[in-house]
Amino acid sequence: MASNDLAARLAHMTLELCRIDSPIGHEGPIADHVEGWALRHFRREEVFRVGHTLLLGSLDDPRPTVALIGHLDTVPMHPGDVGRVPRIEGERVHGLGASDMKGGLAVMMALAEDLRRDTLPVNVAFLLYEREEGAYAESGLIPLYAKRPDLSRVRFGIAMEPTDGVVQVGCVGSMQVTVRFNGRSAHSARPWQGENAIHKAGPFLTELLGRERVEVNVAGFPFYEVMSATLAKGGRARNVVPEAFELNLNYRFAPGKSVAQAKEDVLALVAGRAEVEFTDASPSGPVAAGNPLFKQLMALTGLPAASKQAWTDVARFGEWGVDAVNFGPGETAQAHQLHESAPIAPLAVAYEKLAAFLKGAV
Numbered sequence: 001m002a003s004n005d006l007a008a009r010l011a012h013m014t015l016e017l018c019r020i021d022s023p024i025g026h027e028g029p030i031a032d033h034v035e036g037w038a039l040r041h042f043r044r045e046e047v048f049r050v051g052h053t054l055l056l057g058s059l060d061d062p063r064p065t066v067a068l069i070g071h072l073d074t075v076p077m078h079p080g081d082v083g084r085v086p087r088i089e090g091e092r093v094h095g096l097g098a099s100d101m102k103g104g105l106a107v108m109m110a111l112a113e114d115l116r117r118d119t120l121p122v123n124v125a126f127l128l129y130e131r132e133e134g135a136y137a138e139s140g141l142i143p144l145y146a147k148r149p150d151l152s153r154v155r156f157g158i159a160m161e162p163t164d165g166v167v168q169v170g171c172v173g174s175m176q177v178t179v180r181f182n183g184r185s186a187h188s189a190r191p192w193q194g195e196n197a198i199h200k201a202g203p204f205l206t207e208l209l210g211r212e213r214v215e216v217n218v219a220g221f222p223f224y225e226v227m228s229a230t231l232a233k234g235g236r237a238r239n240v241v242p243e244a245f246e247l248n249l250n251y252r253f254a255p256g257k258s259v260a261q262a263k264e265d266v267l268a269l270v271a272g273r274a275e276v277e278f279t280d281a282s283p284s285g286p287v288a289a290g291n292p293l294f295k296q297l298m299a300l301t302g303l304p305a306a307s308k309q310a311w312t313d314v315a316r317f318g319e320w321g322v323d324a325v326n327f328g329p330g331e332t333a334q335a336h337q338l339h340e341s342a343p344i345a346p347l348a349v350a351y352e353k354l355a356a357f358l359k360g361a362v
Contacts, residue, residue, distance in 0.1 A: 018095030099330030104160030162330025
């Protein structure tokens, strides 16, 4: 198939997926659509579904298994996108999820349709799952792994998150922390009779403002550890000195650092000045630079590699003992954006690069 024809086909497949609304928590219709498609391209025994998560293919194969991985959900629709119809315009597909990551799903599905999987040097499995865009503990991968612990047999995974066509290794961990400053209320005309909790947070916020990113090198790839206040809540009236003030602190930490170590970093920064509640924690993802299939991916495709300065389920696969990387056709700058779109040409590039890898890996 000519590259232009392939790109057009993949664009229309992406558009079809964008037309199926699938905000997190409402993945049923798109999972049904994918299951119906899968039953036309896989044997019935190769289609395994738990909730709105699907594992396609076999894990019981003597060949090394490569898993192509994609999530079915999107973030909730932005109010500014309500009423906008997914469409192809110029050289882009427009629609919620186009970059993150229905373009990647379309590439996965086209590869499944086209490749003679029984003749490849590797066994290929396809994993399409729900609830990626939420809390770590609510992912659709958790009940799937409970039913299919043989997922740990996978030798190499490729999470088709938007990466601008670059292979991104590892991923930073992510931790959400409520930091609560306590004071004592008073009339704002007589603040000396109370203790202003917002003012108490001032030195802490000043420290965050001046805090430099910390570069950590892992297997030759730089990752950056950063702490950011992302939400704030305090006060109950304009004429009352607030007795409480809460911040959400988001900490991104490098591969190789455990969740326990990351918690110690937060406690050291707060240094007893406020109450600390850890509300969500996702581990960092290991860098798979030593994996033979990673090396073959790079050699066969000529793609550049970089670190993943965000969190993905590469970390979860790492928890299962599976090496994985991130590689997808979407644009990182478009993820979670108002009026999301994706360029069409990279869809064909991603397809061709993955096909070359899957056909040539030994």
